[in-house]
Amino acid sequence: MIAHELAHQWWGDYVTYIDWQNGWLNEGFATFFQQCWSQYHEGEDVYRYQRWKAMENLRKWTRQVGRTPMVTDRRNGYANVYGRGAITLHMIRYLLGEELFWRVMKKYAQKYALASVETNDFKRTIEDVTGVDLYWFFEQWIYGAGWPEFEVVKSWEAGTGECVLRVRQVQERDSLCGDFRVPLDIKFSGDGWSRLERVDIASADTTLRFRVNAQPLLVSFNHGLNAMCTVSFHKTTDELIYQLRHDDDFTRRIWAGRQLVARAGDKGVFRALAQAVRTDPFYGTKETLLDELAHVNVDSVSYRGALLALYRDLLDDAKPSIRARAVNGLSRYHDRTLRPLFLEKLNDSSYYVEAGALSALAQLDSLDAVPLLMEYLGKTSFRNVLQRTALSYLSSMRVLAALPEIRKLAQPGPSLVERRDAVMALSKFVDVRPDVIDDLSRILKEPSWRIRLVAMQALGKISSASAYRILEQARKYESHPLLKRWLDRVFKKQKK
Ligand SMILES: [Zn+2]
Secondary structure, X not given: OHHHHHHOOOEOXXXXXXXXXXXXXXXXXXXXXXXXXXXXXXXXXXXXXXXXXXXXXXXXXXXXXXXXXXXXXXXXXXXXXXXXXXXXXXXXXXXXXHHXXXXXXXXXXXXXXXXXXXXXXXXXXXHHHHOOOOHHHHHHHOOOOOOOEEEEEEEEEOOOOEEEEEEEEOOOOEOOEOOOOEEEEEEEEEOOXXXXXXXXXXXXEEEEEEEOOOOOOEEEEOOOOOOOOEEEEOOOHHHHHHHHHHOOOHHHHHHHHHHHHOOOOOOOHHHHXXXXXXXXXXXXXHHHHHXXXXXXXXXXXXXXXXXXXXXXXXXXXXXXXXXXXXXXXXXXXXXXXXXHHHHHHOOOOOHHHHHHHHHHHHHHXXXXXXXXXXXXXXXXXXXXXXXXXXXXXXXXXXXXHHHHHHHHHHOOOOOHHXXXXXHHHHHOOOOOOOOXXXXXXXXXXXXXXXXXXXXXXXXXXXXXXXXXHHHHHHHHHOOXXXXXXXXXXXXXXXXX
């Protein structure tokens, strides 16, 4: 965060984008430099993990909004500007190499010092410094949208000693997305040997042949995560387990692990996954595999007991993010014998672990958890996670005894975050106490537009005629453009 804001001194203050459409020249650059700071201080894996997460977020965002170019006058989003901007700069870095890339960045800063820039100025600087024409790159990654979806099939030709990869691009084509040209690395390895090959995939259906020492035990596609793409690579379970254990790029270990979660019912597969979660050298692998396992239904899987044992072992992991996942995993068992563990975790040094334990106890004890939850209404914590957990259970159980306290929290106070959670909680009481609508309608008249927006959102969740009427009135007097737009959207939806 600090690195990001500091980077804005160059990308934002010293060199400034000309308009919102070119926002990535500020935010993508600052995000990329923040990742470079991580690379320098925390190492290559953390740098790569941030890129991996940015790709995940971009996929999620695109699923909701649809393919959108990074430079666009359409509605754009954080994932498509900040994260994607940083991914794009990394791809250029990979393409040009260290020396040229940093020369470009230096020249770009010098040339446009104290001036405003558009994307083409950056492109022209690359061409001036390197002599490399990146027209195709900008067309596909900045003015186009989507990403390549690769389908890879591997075969081994013993006669010639060649490993053959057929790589097809199977993404849906539209006006924003065609066939991609993608430089990336493929790593082949076997017993005591390995070989890294850089390829440039330029067509929809490519056959690549590599003469290697022996039939490889591992073919790691997009090794190093230098290209944004999805990969479907047909591999046997044994090959995937081998990759999960031996790939030296953790993003490829995650990739293999994900395929294996779907096969975890097989004997041995879950054991391999559990071993990876316990012993992988990078915490990002553990986090991601646990997130994958969080989707399985613990009541129906054959490895129910083994997964429980895994979660129990992780309760004392050094990383709070792992302990929190372990607590959340255990809470899905609804097992009363785990109660003492959750009580103990209320004393964890991490707020997130504590909130997870509170949530687990609320699910186990239901109404009996009310006194504990009430106690938590008074606790402050990072991003308000403790109070938010308490509010969420107390309001969904409609505990009337908590209402006076929630009303107090919804009053004007020091923290908008706390108020926000309390105001949203108030709206859930409407069935038992219709007068909470009056509280919300009072908040609608406050001077801060942020809290007015929260009150509107809370009212929007209530399906009653009086809530509807209040919003209708608000539409007449509300002057803040963002809130006006929000109200317009609500009423447009209502009409449909
Ligand atoms: Zn920023």
